[in-house]
Amino acid sequence: MRVKICGIIQPQQSLAIAALGATALGFICVPTSPRYVTIEQIQAAIAPLSDKIDKIGVFANSDITEISHIVTTSGLTAIQLHGDESPEFCTQLRQALPQVEIIKALRVRSLEHLQTTNNYIDVVDTLLLDAYHPQQLGGTGKTLDWQMLQEFKPRLPWFLAGGLTPDNIIDALSKLHPNGIDLSSGVENSPGDKNLDKVALLFQRLNTF
Numbered sequence: 001m002r003v004k005i006c007g008i009i010q011p012q013q014s015l016a017i018a019a020l021g022a023t024a025l026g027f028i029c030v031p032t033s034p035r036y037v038t039i040e041q042i043q044a045a046i047a048p049l050s051d052k053i054d055k056i057g058v059f060a061n062s063d064i065t066e067i068s069h070i071v072t073t074s075g076l077t078a079i080q081l082h083g084d085e086s087p088e089f090c091t092q093l094r095q096a097l098p099q100v101e102i103i104k105a106l107r108v109r110s111l112e113h114l115q116t117t118n119n120y121i122d123v124v125d126t127l128l129l130d131a132y133h134p135q136q137l138g139g140t141g142k143t144l145d146w147q148m149l150q151e152f153k154p155r156l157p158w159f160l161a162g163g164l165t166p167d168n169i170i171d172a173l174s175k176l177h178p179n180g181i182d183l184s185s186g187v188e189n190s191p192g193d194k195n196l197d198k199v200a201l202l203f204q205r206l207n208t209f
């Protein structure tokens with residue numbers, strides 16, 4: 001299972017989190033986020049990492065020129081689209097960056113809204129489900145209604161996100177079977193400052209599951 005730790009700012013934490021077992025690290029490229037990182041910060045955080053670690057840039061409603069510039073200059077290997085990007089936008093992004101994994105995040109508002117993931121099946125590689133928050137785009141610590149996801153079995157691999165912590169992860173995985181999990185605020189001291197003890201506890205619990 002893929003394990004993504006998102007919202008990393010400090011280069012030394014990226015290496016430590018990869019060493020603890022993360023398969024993917026996420027970097028927030030959304031300027032309004034308290035976890036926002038510049039291209040230079042991403043380069044510094046990525047430099048010591050092995051090629052086996054996925055380096056995912058998180059964007060929300062950015063244009064293709066900007067995404068392409070950040071991805072190609074920073075060394076990111078995947079793009080997470082966390083805004084209101086349409087399937088047509090994803091198709092155009094794929095044409096611009098054919099080698100890069102595209103992950104479409106959906107901030108799920110309802111069971112009906114969840115069905116919109118069907119529109120992305122042919123145009124992205126991976127789906128990600130996060131909780132809806134009326135004021136914030138992500139990193140909210142809010143959990144999804146896991147019961148609502150019981151029947152979610154898309155044709156694409158998917159990440160479960162939204163309010164996951166070392167304390168609720170086993171409960172989540174006993175109810176749902178995502179291909180990956182994504183944690184941010186549930187393993188940090190303050191926005192962007194990850195708590196390495198919580199990350200270690202997460203992997204300890206995952207290893208016994």
Ligand SMILES: O=C(O)c1ccccc1N[C@@H]1O[C@H](COP(=O)(O)O)[C@@H](O)[C@H]1O
Nearest residue numbers: 006033138139140141161162163184185
């Ligand atoms: O973390 C942020 O600040 C952020 C800002 C804008 C878009 C997405 C963001 N983070 C994403 O939020 C989810 C879940 O976070 P949490 O575990 O509930 O804190 C995750 O996919 C992050 O990539």
